[in-house]
Amino acid sequence: MILKNSLLNFDVVIVGFGPVGQFTANLLNQYNLKIAVIEKSKGICLKPKANVLDDEIMRNLSRFRNFAEFKKKTSVPEYIEFTFPNKKIIQSNPVKKSLNGFPLISMFHQPDLENNLSENIKNSKNINIFYEEELIDFKQKNNQISITTSSSDKKNNRILKSRFLLACDGVDSFVRTRLNIDQMDLQYNKDWLIIDIKLNKGITLDKVARQICDPNRPTVFMHAPEGRHRFEFQLLAGEDSIEMKSNNSVYKFLSPWLDSSQYTIERSEVYKFRGIKANQWKIDNIFLLGDAAHQIPPYAGQGINSGIRDSINICWKLSMVINHSLNPIMLESYQIEREIHVEETIKSSIALGKLIDSLAIAYKKNMPIADAVAPEARDQAYGGRKANPSEDINPGIYLNSPGHKFTGRLIPNCRLKNNKSVDINLDSEINGQIAIIGEGNIDDYLDHDTVSLFKKLNTKFINILDYSFKNTDLREMIKAGFILVRPDFHIYGVTDSEHNLQELAEQFFVSLCLNK
Numbered sequence: 001m002i003l004k005n006s007l008l009n010f011d012v013v014i015v016g017f018g019p020v021g022q023f024t025a026n027l028l029n030q031y032n033l034k035i036a037v038i039e040k041s042k043g044i045c046l047k048p049k050a051n052v053l054d055d056e057i058m059r060n061l062s063r064f065r066n067f068a069e070f071k072k073k074t075s076v077p078e079y080i081e082f083t084f085p086n087k088k089i090i091q092s093n094p095v096k097k098s099l100n101g102f103p104l105i106s107m108f109h110q111p112d113l114e115n116n117l118s119e120n121i122k123n124s125k126n127i128n129i130f131y132e133e134e135l136i137d138f139k140q141k142n143n144q145i146s147i148t149t150s151s152s153d154k155k156n157n158r159i160l161k162s163r164f165l166l167a168c169d170g171v172d173s174f175v176r177t178r179l180n181i182d183q184m185d186l187q188y189n190k191d192w193l194i195i196d197i198k199l200n201k202g203i204t205l206d207k208v209a210r211q212i213c214d215p216n217r218p219t220v221f222m223h224a225p226e227g228r229h230r231f232e233f234q235l236l237a238g239e240d241s242i243e244m245k246s247n248n249s250v251y252k253f254l255s256p257w258l259d260s261s262q263y264t265i266e267r268s269e270v271y272k273f274r275g276i277k278a279n280q281w282k283i284d285n286i287f288l289l290g291d292a293a294h295q296i297p298p299y300a301g302q303g304i305n306s307g308i309r310d311s312i313n314i315c316w317k318l319s320m321v322i323n324h325s326l327n328p329i330m331l332e333s334y335q336i337e338r339e340i341h342v343e344e345t346i347k348s349s350i351a352l353g354k355l356i357d358s359l360a361i362a363y364k365k366n367m368p369i370a371d372a373v374a375p376e377a378r379d380q381a382y383g384g385r386k387a388n389p390s391e392d393i394n395p396g397i398y399l400n401s402p403g404h405k406f407t408g409r410l411i412p413n414c415r416l417k418n419n420k421s422v423d424i425n426l427d428s429e430i431n432g433q434i435a436i437i438g439e440g441n442i443d444d445y446l447d448h449d450t451v452s453l454f455k456k457l458n459t460k461f462i463n464i465l466d467y468s469f470k471n472t473d474l475r476e477m478i479k480a481g482f483i484l485v486r487p488d489f490h491i492y493g494v495t496d497s498e499h500n501l502q503e504l505a506e507q508f509f510v511s512l513c514l515n516k
């Protein structure tokens with residue numbers, strides 16, 4: 001039977017309501033797009049899985065209404081550490097706030113994030129969520145996608161029409177498989193036992209994220225919010241997953257730190273650390289995001305963060321195409337920008353895994369660390385966190401001009417005071433739109449048609465002379481010239497001796513495939 005509410009027309013259909021689908025629905029909701037979500041499960045997933053959010057992702061989550069409630073449930077470790085099993089510290093870095101305005105890492109409980117994101121949009125008039133419906137078919141024709149779902153009892157079907165389909169359907173993505181998209185395996189495949197526990201009242205452990213470089217078994221010791229703690233143990237060849245995740249085995253694994261009477265087990269799961277990416281992230285109007293597009297070994301905690309970064313990248317572009325009728329060719333920049341980043345992130349996560357193994361071997365052989373680990377290996381292991389991993393070229397919607405050291409970087413998230421002494425957040429001023437930030441009035445630098453076009457695109461003009469602020473990173477950028485910021489807070493380019501604001505703007509319109 002065909003269900004009622006069938007044949008509805010949407011701007012975007014999202015398949016999969018995991019954290020990436022949820023984040024995407026929230027962001028597209030802010031752009032007032034008409035969205036449907038298809039999720040085969042009954043509701044959100046209540047199992048803890050990913051547990052680290054980075055500063056850029058926290059910044060982007062703070063764009064949503066209920067963020068403060070979620071933030072209360074996160075927690076920040078004091079240090080990120082690498083140690084030997086004898087507790088000797090190899091490296092220890094305090095977890096500081098970055099220019100994104102948040103600590104480099106925040107620990108979270110995945111069900112808290114999923115609850116928060118789904119609650120935020122529960123009553124939105126823009127969004128229809130179809131739980132317990134599985135995507136079983138889709139066809140693209142004449143710029144429209146026809147999407148068929150099946151109810152969980154397989155008795156009913158629904159057909160939805162949409163201009164775009166976003167596949168946020170996880171590792172075993174039906175969409176990716178159906179489109180015959182191959183994946184590139186970066187040849188990393190290790191099983192880890194992940195144990196999440198809730199500590200009894202009064203029991204505490206060090207508030208750190210610690211990698212223990214143990215030659216017998218690399219181990220992760222991670223503080224978690226609300227009295228929780230996570231341990232991860234690399235499984236060795238021949239170890240049986242089912243046996244390893246049993247309660248008795250968990251008690252044994254945790255015995256160096258805790259007695260079994262001091263905690264309850266929330267999850268004990270064997271998870272495969274893999275490095276894989278899809279070779280195509282877009283076919284016509286269908287896009288892959290999150291685990292559907294890539295799997296990243298979680299050494300640097302970048303799996304879920306990379307998925308949300310995909311979403312941040314595509315959502316503003318979809319809004320430009322749908323709300324401002326921009327040429328859809330600009331959407332090609334999605335894979336161009338994200339693939340290079342994800343590939344770098346996978347490589348540095350793998351390098352971090354190998355670094356831990358090398359340090360463990362150095363410990364076993366009693367070798368100096370410098371002999372065991374080449375400096376390049378360390379560099380690569382820490383390299384994947386940059387906003388844009390490319391030092392020289394910035395493929396995609398960026399101004400490529402030699403000497404533009406700010407291109408591709410993120411504009412700092414900082415507090416401003418307006419001339420009435422009211423505290424304002426720069427991100428709220430940008431508010432998910434294009435922004436031009438600089439000293440002076442843009443009418444003095446841009447011709448009338450250019451200003452009109454920017455206004456049509458809802459551009460925010462921020463004359464920084466109207467504000468006071470202390471942020472030294474922002475001050476350094478402003479000193480360079482006018483900054484053109486994309487809605488995802490990435491800097492498109494800055495004026496310099498080669499590009500005045502008019503030229504910068506014209507290049508930007510070309511990058512957006514837009515004629516004045």
Ligand SMILES: Cc1cc2nc3c(=O)[nH]c(=O)nc-3n(C[C@H](O)[C@H](O)[C@H](O)COP(=O)(O)OP(=O)(O)OC[C@H]3O[C@@H](n4cnc5c(N)ncnc54)[C@H](O)[C@@H]3O)c2cc1C
Pocket residue numbers: 015016017018019020021038039040041045048049050051052133134135136168169170171173174194269271289290291292298301302303304307
């Ligand atoms: C068992 C497990 C353990 C994990 N442990 C860790 C960890 O310890 N550390 C870490 O960093 N990361 C971990 N991860 C990975 C992390 O959870 C993911 O990176 C993150 O959830 C990615 O989010 P996503 O939205 O892309 O995909 P998912 O969270 O997988 O969500 C995909 C959603 O799509 C739905 N779906 C799939 N196919 C269809 C269809 N045909 N129709 C309708 N709906 C569909 C699914 O039901 C699901 O809700 C783990 C993942 C799993 C599965």
